Amino acid sequence: MNTRVTIVDVAARAGVAISSVSSALNNRPGVSEETRKRIVQAAQDLGFVPSLRGRSLSAKRAFAVGLVVHRDPYVLESDPFFGSFIGGIETVLDPRDYALILQMGSEPVETLDRYRSLAANRRVDGVFLSELGVDDPRVPLVRELGLPAIGVNAELDFPMPSVRQGHVEGIRELVAHFARLGHRRLALVTGPHEFIHAGQRRRAWSDAVTAEGLPGGEIVEGDFTYDGGVVAADRLLAGRAASERPTAVMCSNDLSAIGFMARAGELGARVPEDLSVAGFDGIQLGTYVRPTLTTIATTPRLLGLEAARMLLAAVDGERVADVDIEPARLVVRSSTGPAPVLR
Amino acid sequence: MNTRVTIVDVAARAGVAISSVSSALNNRPGVSEETRKRIVQAAQDLGFVPSLRGRSLSAKRAFAVGLVVHRDPYVLESDPFFGSFIGGIETVLDPRDYALILQMGSEPVETLDRYRSLAANRRVDGVFLSELGVDDPRVPLVRELGLPAIGVNAELDFPMPSVRQGHVEGIRELVAHFARLGHRRLALVTGPHEFIHAGQRRRAWSDAVTAEGLPGGEIVEGDFTYDGGVVAADRLLAGRAASERPTAVMCSNDLSAIGFMARAGELGARVPEDLSVAGFDGIQLGTYVRPTLTTIATTPRLLGLEAARMLLAAVDGERVADVDIEPARLVVRSSTGPAPVLR
DNA sequence: GACAAATACCGAAACGTTTCGGTTCTGTGT
DNA sequence: ACACAGAACCGAAACGTTTCGGTATTTGTC
Incomplete structure (x- = not known):
C-alpha cells in the first residue's frame, strides 16, 4: 500500500512525459501555461512530493x-x-x-x-x-x-x-560605564586563550581601558565555566585587603561572571557595593541571579x-x-x- | 578533478563487474575469498567511499x-x-x-x-x-x-x-530522606501539567509521601524555569509565619529549585537551616550554587x-x-x- | 504557400548504488 | 563420459529525479 507517488504517476495522470512534469514543477521554460496547470493539478491530486533521494542523486546535492x-x-x-x-x-x-x-x-x-x-x-x-x-x-x-x-x-x-x-562596541561601553562610576582598579577574567573569541574580547578590553586612560589592571585566564569564575574570584580577591582588590571586573562570559559573583560574596565582597561585576553573552540566567547581571548582550x-x-x-x-x-x-x-x- | 571515485572505478581496477564489488564490500556470499581481497584492495587503493546518495536511493533509506x-x-x-x-x-x-x-x-x-x-x-x-x-x-x-x-x-x-x-526510586529516597530528617510539612513544585513527566513526578511524590505516613502537603504548579521557582517560593513562603511555611520542598527540576532557593533566601528562609530544598535532574549548575543542591540525578x-x-x-x-x-x-x-x- | 524560427513536448541518459535472475565454470558422483 | 549441483561471476533493472538533444508542431515572414 505504502508505495509513494512518483513523478511517473503524475506524468501518467497528466498525460505527458516525465521530463515535462519536471520542467513544469520547477518552473523551467518550455512548457505551455495550459499543460503546466494540468500538471500542477495532477501533482496536487496525487499528493506528489518529489523524492529527496532522487533529487539528491541527480543534483549531486545533499540538501x-x-x-x-x-x-x-x-x-x-x-x-x-x-x-x-x-x-x-x-x-x-x-x-x-x-x-x-x-x-x-x-x-x-x-x-x-x-x-x-x-x-x-x-x-x-x-x-x-x-x-x-x-x-x-x-x-x-x-x-x-x-x-x-x-x-x-x-x-x-x-x-x-x-x-x-562586533564585541568592541559593547566592551567599550562597559569600560566607559566603569570609568563613569569612578572605578580605577579594573580586572578582566578571560576565556581559554586557545579560543579566538577569548583573545578578541581581551584585546578589545585592553584597548578600551587604554582609551579611557585607566590603569591596565589584572588579567586572569578563566575557562568560560561557572567554576572558572569561582577560581578567578579566589585569585583576585582571596587573602587581599579591600584596598588591593579590583573594584570592577568583567568576565568573558555570563556563566563565569555568575560564578565569580557567588564566590565574591563568600569572600566578603558585596556586589555591587564593594565590587562591580559584568559578564558577556546576555543569557537568561543573568536576569535571575541576585544581583541581576550587567552584561554585553549578544544575539x-x-x-x-x-x-x-x-x-x-x-x-x-x-x-x-x-x-x-x-x-x-x-x-x-x-x-x-x-x-x-x-x- | 573533483569527480569522485565510484563503484565502477573499483570494478574496472579489480577487473570484475560492479555487482561483484557490491557483494564483496558488503560481505554478501557468492564471491571467492581471492577476488574479495582483490576488490577490497582496489577499493582501498582508490579511496572508494560508497555514495550515500546512491545507497539511499537504492535502499530506500535516508540513513x-x-x-x-x-x-x-x-x-x-x-x-x-x-x-x-x-x-x-x-x-x-x-x-x-x-x-x-x-x-x-x-x-x-x-x-x-x-x-x-x-x-x-x-x-x-x-x-x-x-x-x-x-x-x-x-x-x-x-x-x-x-x-x-x-x-x-x-x-x-x-x-x-x-x-x-525510573523516577519513582529517587523520589521515594528523597521523601525518606526528608522523613528521616524530621520534616513533616512538605511541599512540591511541579512542572506544567501538560507534560507527562510533570504528572509522573507528581504522582510518585504523592505516593512516596503517603507511604512514609506523612501529611500530604501543598502542591503548586511551576514551569520548569528559574522564574517559576521564584514564583513558587513567593506562593509558599511570602507573608507566612515560619510555623506555616513548609520545611522541605521538592522542585520538579533543578533550575526551578535554584530559583526557589534564591527567592527563599530573600524571603528570610535560610537554606538548609529553615528550609530544605531539593531538585530533579542533576545539572552541573546545582553543584555550583550555594548551598549545593540536593537532587535526583538523571543520566x-x-x-x-x-x-x-x-x-x-x-x-x-x-x-x-x-x-x-x-x-x-x-x-x-x-x-x-x-x-x-x-x- | 514555402520556409525559417520559435515553441512545446518527448525519450533517453545520467547520477551511484543494490538486487536478482541468468550464465559460466568447477568439481563430484555415477 | 555425462549429468548435475553449487559456486563464482556477470548484466541489467530498479530506485526517482534532472538535463539535454531531438522531433513534432505552431507561428511568423515574405
Whole structure:
C-alpha cells in the first residue's frame, strides 16, 4: 500500500512525459501555461512530493548542512549559544527544504573525524565553523575537502566568508560605564586563550581601558565555566585587603561572571557595593541571579540566521561577502554600581 | 578533478563487474575469498567511499534519524537534557553511519509541520519523541506517517517502544530522606501539567509521601524555569509565619529549585537551616550554587544512547521491547538538612 | 504557400548504488 | 563420459529525479 507517488504517476495522470512534469514543477521554460496547470493539478491530486533521494542523486546535492559542536557536554549544558543559534539557522533552512545535521564531538580529534566523514560521503553541502580556535585545524581540513564553509565570529583575516557580531562596541561601553562610576582598579577574567573569541574580547578590553586612560589592571585566564569564575574570584580577591582588590571586573562570559559573583560574596565582597561585576553573552540566567547581571548582550539567533543564509549562498556557488550584524551592546543591570570610596 | 571515485572505478581496477564489488564490500556470499581481497584492495587503493546518495536511493533509506525539539529557546538555554541526550545518540549513530537531523520548533503547531515534512520527503528513517505531552498530537501523526519512533520517558501505556528512566526510586529516597530528617510539612513544585513527566513526578511524590505516613502537603504548579521557582517560593513562603511555611520542598527540576532557593533566601528562609530544598535532574549548575543542591540525578546520555539503539533496531524492522535504564537516584548535597525545631 | 524560427513536448541518459535472475565454470558422483 | 549441483561471476533493472538533444508542431515572414 505504502508505495509513494512518483513523478511517473503524475506524468501518467497528466498525460505527458516525465521530463515535462519536471520542467513544469520547477518552473523551467518550455512548457505551455495550459499543460503546466494540468500538471500542477495532477501533482496536487496525487499528493506528489518529489523524492529527496532522487533529487539528491541527480543534483549531486545533499540538501543538508552540518554543524559540529565540539564541547564538553557539561559546558554545553549551560550554554545559551547553540539553542538560539540553531533556531536561527532553522529559520533559513526550512523554507529552502534544507536540513541541519548536528554532530557532537567532545574530543577535538573526534571532531575532525566527524567533518571528514561528513564530507566523505557527501552528507552535507556545507558546514558552519563556530567556536573557532587559533590555528583551528578544521580550516585547512574543510578547505582540503572542498566543503563550503562559513566562519562564525572569525578573525578578520579568516580565509573564508564569515559572519561577525562586533564585541568592541559593547566592551567599550562597559569600560566607559566603569570609568563613569569612578572605578580605577579594573580586572578582566578571560576565556581559554586557545579560543579566538577569548583573545578578541581581551584585546578589545585592553584597548578600551587604554582609551579611557585607566590603569591596565589584572588579567586572569578563566575557562568560560561557572567554576572558572569561582577560581578567578579566589585569585583576585582571596587573602587581599579591600584596598588591593579590583573594584570592577568583567568576565568573558555570563556563566563565569555568575560564578565569580557567588564566590565574591563568600569572600566578603558585596556586589555591587564593594565590587562591580559584568559578564558577556546576555543569557537568561543573568536576569535571575541576585544581583541581576550587567552584561554585553549578544544575539546568537541573528548570527545563526545570517550564517545559514550565507552558507546556502555559498553552496549555490555565489561569492559571498562577510557580514557584520548589529554589535553586542551593554545592558546595565544591578551587578555594577559606583566605585566604593577608599578609606 | 573533483569527480569522485565510484563503484565502477573499483570494478574496472579489480577487473570484475560492479555487482561483484557490491557483494564483496558488503560481505554478501557468492564471491571467492581471492577476488574479495582483490576488490577490497582496489577499493582501498582508490579511496572508494560508497555514495550515500546512491545507497539511499537504492535502499530506500535516508540513513538519518530525526529529533524535533519543541521548546522556547530560552528554556532550552539552561536545559541540560538535550546536550547530553544528543551526545548519547551520536555514540550509537556514528559507527552505523547514521546522522542526526535536528529541528527546532518553538510553536507546537510548527513542530507538527516539521515532522510532516521530515516524513514527506523521507528525510529520516525514524524519530525520537521526547518531552511528551498528554495526548501528544505527535503520536497519532508519526503513526499515520508510518514513521518508526521511540518514546523517551513515555507512559507505560505508550503505543510505541519507549525507553524510560525510573523516577519513582529517587523520589521515594528523597521523601525518606526528608522523613528521616524530621520534616513533616512538605511541599512540591511541579512542572506544567501538560507534560507527562510533570504528572509522573507528581504522582510518585504523592505516593512516596503517603507511604512514609506523612501529611500530604501543598502542591503548586511551576514551569520548569528559574522564574517559576521564584514564583513558587513567593506562593509558599511570602507573608507566612515560619510555623506555616513548609520545611522541605521538592522542585520538579533543578533550575526551578535554584530559583526557589534564591527567592527563599530573600524571603528570610535560610537554606538548609529553615528550609530544605531539593531538585530533579542533576545539572552541573546545582553543584555550583550555594548551598549545593540536593537532587535526583538523571543520566540523559544513557537515555539517548539506549533510545538511539532502539530506534535503529526499529528502523531495521525488528520488534523492539521497552527498556528501563538505571533509575534516577538521590544525590544528597547541602541544600537539605534537619527540620528546624519548632518554637 | 514555402520556409525559417520559435515553441512545446518527448525519450533517453545520467547520477551511484543494490538486487536478482541468468550464465559460466568447477568439481563430484555415477 | 555425462549429468548435475553449487559456486563464482556477470548484466541489467530498479530506485526517482534532472538535463539535454531531438522531433513534432505552431507561428511568423515574405
